[in-house]
Amino acid sequence: MSGRTIFGTDGVRGRANSYPMTAGMALKLGAAAGRYFRRDGTDKHRVVIGKDTRRSGYMLENALTAGLTSTGMNVLLLGPVPTPAVGFLTRSMRADLGIMISASHNPHHDNGIKFFGPEGFKLSDEAEAEIEAILAREIDPAQPENIGSARRIDDGLWRYAEFAKTTFPAGRRLDGLKVVVDCANGAAYKVAPEVLWELGAEVVPLGVKPNGLNINDKCGSTHPEAAAAAVVAHGAHLGICLDGDADRVMIIDETGTVADGDQIMALFAERWAKAGRLQAGTLVATVMSNLGLEKHLAGHGIRLERTAVGDRYVVEAMRRGGWNLGGEQSGHIVMTDFCTTGDGLLAGLQFLAAMVESGQPASALAQRFDRVPQLLQNVRYAAGTDPLALPPVASAIAEAEARLAGCGRLLIRKSGTEPLIRVMAECEDEALLAEVVAAVVAAVTRAAGTPVEAG
Structure with a gap:
């Protein structure tokens, strides 16, 4: 097994209980990742594990924990949390490794395993290839006295919530704004409505009753129709549609019109450039972003840097170039001033900040350019x-x-x-x-x- 045959563009993904998303493979993958990150042989290494609300997450969480502890890693279990929370908490808790169990926007019958390095960024292709090389060999277990431990971290979600609120402009509130938030019956079903309420919004929550099988089911960023109808029905000022692991977002204005990641990035790039915050006047997006975005940015003196598809490649380009704003048409919005990966909640808060600071309705902010067909x-x-x-x-x-x-x-x-x-x-x-x-x-x-x- 050479190169990357198990890993795809965003970790390992497949149908739950079928190769490679089996408990046996998860155990081996955990052991291989543990051996990769515990090469110095000490017993001070730790890994944080988060998951979304899929039923198969229990199976994979337990299997990963067994594999990791068998090689001496100490496991901290976060429970259901957004993917960006894992990136944040990996760095905050000084962990060597972060793992998110999620298939993002896919249906419940799929699942996936995403890895984060100690700085909270997703692993490189090279690191994933090394883990696969270890996976192909006999993996040395830890000695009995060096087997790792596992413990639940009950407040990880609320540590992330407090962090999320710090990204909203100091002294500003959401008083008087009614916000529909669709959590896709996924990882943000608790934290997103809570953060918006604590900042002063009147919240209309959707997709907040996960049962293990209804994640992304006719809801969330890939199915924004229900949220759009709710925005109009409730007379809301804004709709925020997250996906199953809350690293993507779609914005819905007060008329029920949906804005994708390209429109959101255009708004943020314009505002940040005007405020002198946009590093080197550059936005990073993938080859899938609409040509209309590129033309629009050029008209504002902003350069568009394109990458391969995948928010991981966007982030890698941002780090190489020293740029601080990027994302994908699909709704990954990466703001490295705040976070290490796409964060749908933080992007929603930044859009709300634009509404509060400009005094303009969402419809005046959300459609920045005409899409090229x-x-x-x-x-x-x-x-x-x-x-x-x-x-x-x-x-x-x-x-x-x-x-x-x-x-x-x-x-x-x-x-x-x-x-x-x-x-x-x-x-x-x-x-x-x-x-x-x-x-x-x-x-x-x-x-x-x-x-x-x-x-």
Whole structure:
């Protein structure tokens, strides 16, 4: 087992109780991670583990704990907490490692394991590859006297809540604002409504009754329709839609209109640049962010730095370049002045701060630019094959790029979590856009021998 075959773009992910998301693999993965972080042989090492509300989280939490303690790591169990809370508490509690058990926005039957280093940032590809190399070998257990311990940390969630409130402007309150917050029946179901209430908002909570099976089920950032309807029905000033582990957000204005991560990043970049807070006048986003965002930022003298898809790659670029604002169209908003990963609650608080400080309604802030028409389609392919390597596909892609030259762009990539080839294009001419995507999808589909899927 060489390189990264277990890890994808955001840790290890799959269907619960199926490879690689089994209790046995979680135990081995915990032991491998424990051995990687405990290379000096001392017994002072600790790891914090958080999870979202999936039923399978209990199984994986116990298995990881067994593997980690078997190599001498001391485990601190946080229970259900947002992913950004794990990043924060890993650093705050001086842990060597943080682990979040979550499949983010996926349905309950999936789960995943994400790793954070001692500074609270997600592990690099190189570190993940080293853990996989250890996983492939016989892992040396600790001696009986060096087996690690495990204990519950009951106040971890509220430590994060207190931290979250410090990111809201000092002396400001949310008095007079009614806010719908959809927690996706996920990790933020307790903390998000509480933080908003403590800051003075009238809170309308949705998705706050997790049962282990309803996470992200017709709610949260991937299904904002219910929250949008609630905003209108309750006459709310704003809606905040989080995903299952609360590292993503969608914003809903008072009319029920949804703003994605691109619109939120545009607002924050403009405000931070005007205040002199935007490091080197640069916003970091992925290749999936809309061309309209890039054009809009250029009109404000702000540079857009693009990365591969995945908030981890956004953060890595931000750290290399010394930039402090980035994110993804999907709603990951990374503000390294505050946090080490995407944080939906903190992004929601920053949007509310903009409303309070400007006196403007959400509708005046949330739609910063007109999107260039974008079309995305997925083609599933058989594992072990590579349709993109075949000459007819390469030829179709080259022809599409030539047709879009000067008026749009084409992006072809493999999913990092499932065997899909994603075909995405942007162009002001919607007829040309449809033709180009259809031609590439047809070529990839013929090569893959499988049907196309919706984007």
